[in-house]
Amino acid sequence: MTLYIGPGISVATVILVVLVLLIVFASLGVVLWRPIKRFIDKIKMR
Secondary structure, three states, X not given: OOOOOOOXXXXXXXXXHHHHHHHHHHHHHHHHHHHHHHHXXXXXXX
16 A cells, blocks of 8 residues: 555655756856956957
8 A cells, every 4th residue: 555645745746856957057057257258358358
């Protein structure tokens, strides 16, 4: 016999996946921000 978990576990899973994806994209944005900013500054200096 299986236990009924309910709809709450699927909502929590979706929220958790979305949070992990947001953290990954935010981390990539922070890591890539400095090189992109330097490139834009180089273009503006010309």
